[in-house]
Amino acid sequence: MAREILRRSSGRAAFSRRTMSSSVAFPRPYTFHMGASWAGKVNGLSGVPNNPFPVDSAVGAWRDHMLARPKAANGKDPGQDFFYVQDMRNQSRLCIEGVSFGVADGVGGWLECGVDPSLFSQALMFHAHRYARNAWAGEPEIDPTLDYEEREEIEGWEMTPYECLDLAYGGVLREKFVQAGSSTACLITMNASSGVLRSANLGDSGYMIIRSNTILHRxxxxTHYFNCPKQLTKLPVNKGQRFPRACVDSPxxxxxxRTKLGDGDIVIAYTDGLSDNVFSSEIVTICSLxxxxxxxxxxxxxxxxxxxxDYARQCMKSKTRVxxxxxxxxxxxxxxxxxxxxDVTVVVGLVRETS
Incomplete structure (x- = not known):
């Protein structure tokens, strides 16, 4: 069932970059272990992209790199979904400051207009990864024993998931290969120094945090209405084309x-291919087992x-299971x-406290 798209007004949100100073790599008390898996619609309903990003383009090469991640779930094609997982480091690259990751679901209603929805979601995740890799997951530490003159200014800035989403959306609007389309988005950062998770979610993709077999946050x-999620949209340049149901929501x-994570917490980001087919209690049970x-x-x-x-795909096929x-x-x-x-895409993070 293709989700609907609906026209609304949009406004870009502004933010300011902040450069910080630091010259010492401190040990990080948190580490994050990441896994990702994905599969297109069952029975081959996703189809083949009409005009995918060329493999020698920046987005195409990165897309193929992400899809080369090892996984065991059936299905190689992510369909109209995509994702990213990106370490966030300081300029010296001596240590990982945190991790940024997210999922996006291209809205299928554009297929009726001859637009491949996967291009928007792939481009959105590409630009989110591109901005996240040079940013801080949180405010970097400054060694208090150093004199002001000894503090070395570094490139980069503290960036929230919301700011990353806004930047990534701007990147898609400038992406010439993406002529039109829309997508939901869920972006998350986890700080290796503080254990703080921050997120920005637009639409019906989402995430949950599981602690000791209990859902800490979902x-x-x-949505605007049933089966019509909020979505970031790029309208075609051709003014002669009319998209009366196209939606343009703003980042x-x-x-x-924002919340503080603890040892053993499991963070699961997902597109609605999971949440529409698998109950929260079942997700917790699978994690435990x-x-x-x-x-x-x-x-x-x-x-x-x-x-x-795999379980979501099994549930999709059933017409007897509620x-x-x-x-x-x-x-x-x-x-x-x-x-x-x-389509279903899942990114899982496990939190460990090292000190």
């Missing part, structure tokens, strides 16, 4: 959140991501039975 989805409308099997932290997070994707999407449709007075075929 990001609410943003300033994204919900932001996979963790009991043991293995290294990296193996555990990858196994959780793969298991969630799905979260079916329940929400019933609340809106609509009839829908079973799982909802869709």
């Amino acid at each position: 990001q609410p989805s943003q 300033s409308e994204a919900d932001t959140f 996979v963790s009991r099997h043991g293995g290294t932290e990296d193996q555990i997070v990858q196994a959780i991501a793969d298991r969630l994707v 799905s979260p999407f079916e329940r929400e449709a019933a609340r809106q007075g609509m009839f829908f039975r079973g799982g909802k075929p869709d």
